[in-house]
Amino acid sequence: MQERTRLDVMGGAAERPLFREGLAEDLRAELERRMAPAADALGEGRTLWLTKAKLTNLHQRCEGLFLANELDEGVFTYGFQLAVGSVVHKAVEIGVYAGDMTEAELADRALERLESGDDAFASYLGLLDPVERAELLGEATRQLSWFRVTFPPLERSWNPVVEWPLRVALAGDRIVLSARPDLVLGGVDRDQPMRARRLVIELKGGQERPEQEDDVRFYALVMALCHGVPPFRLVNVNLQAGTARVQEVTEDLLRSAVRRVAEAATKAVDVLNGRPPQLRGGPWCRWCPRSQTCTASTAREESVESAVRTEPPA
Numbered sequence: 001m002q003e004r005t006r007l008d009v010m011g012g013a014a015e016r017p018l019f020r021e022g023l024a025e026d027l028r029a030e031l032e033r034r035m036a037p038a039a040d041a042l043g044e045g046r047t048l049w050l051t052k053a054k055l056t057n058l059h060q061r062c063e064g065l066f067l068a069n070e071l072d073e074g075v076f077t078y079g080f081q082l083a084v085g086s087v088v089h090k091a092v093e094i095g096v097y098a099g100d101m102t103e104a105e106l107a108d109r110a111l112e113r114l115e116s117g118d119d120a121f122a123s124y125l126g127l128l129d130p131v132e133r134a135e136l137l138g139e140a141t142r143q144l145s146w147f148r149v150t151f152p153p154l155e156r157s158w159n160p161v162v163e164w165p166l167r168v169a170l171a172g173d174r175i176v177l178s179a180r181p182d183l184v185l186g187g188v189d190r191d192q193p194m195r196a197r198r199l200v201i202e203l204k205g206g207q208e209r210p211e212q213e214d215d216v217r218f219y220a221l222v223m224a225l226c227h228g229v230p231p232f233r234l235v236n237v238n239l240q241a242g243t244a245r246v247q248e249v250t251e252d253l254l255r256s257a258v259r260r261v262a263e264a265a266t267k268a269v270d271v272l273n274g275r276p277p278q279l280r281g282g283p284w285c286r287w288c289p290r291s292q293t294c295t296a297s298t299a300r301e302e303s304v305e306s307a308v309r310t311e312p313p314a
């Protein structure tokens, strides 16, 4: 299974694409041209940060949710899925350097690290009884086991980087793109710098959603702008369902990401400058700070305790 994953999902020995010189400069120029009206409308002294979650809120969910989060109306708190995801991510990170630990040991160690280093996580953990804590560890261990059975061991020569923080400032620093891919493998081709050698792997629990493919396309764009060359391939791994979705990175893919980012910047600045947000109720109302007061909310009858943000702030 690991060999099949290495070949079919991770790209194995397939030839890596060679992108043209100047691609990153062209992408930046197109982005800045498309975002210029939004950057101007933002005005002096204000900076708009765009992340994958904000892009999803603006395009696929609800502008009201974007605005409420932007105005810091909610209090961030963990939910079960997010807590499991955090433990798995941290365990994968630890596992890169401690490959001889079992999945249960890795999950345990990851939970301890998060508890001591993340106040919101520690608060969430403090609310769990011993059975709920065991369920959290059990689900994280199960997802981690699937990952380790399916994916080959991450060799250090592959340069694995977990949760790589990447930022690109555009339009005179008024708009910043911020990304943090779960796992990046591969490095730079010193002889052919435009030969793409990096692979992005995004680990998810929960339901598969189409916007998850947009998330990794956003990562590819940010990496292209940061490094001058994009990754060669994007993989969305669903740890719960045990599936992997693969996208090859092309210039067309990067340009579609440019358009999506620019349109999001326009929407974001419009609502921040006072245009009433277009409300779109959906499952996301459950974690919207306005869920109990918004006329379009689908979660008004649910308890007030659930009306808190369950996505990390940018």
Ligand code: SF4
Pocket: 062, 063, 064, 065, 279, 280, 281, 282, 284, 285, 288, 289, 290, 291, 292, 294, 295, 296, 297, 298
């Ligand atoms: S409650 Fe739902 S519809 Fe209303 S602003 Fe929040 S996400 Fe949008």
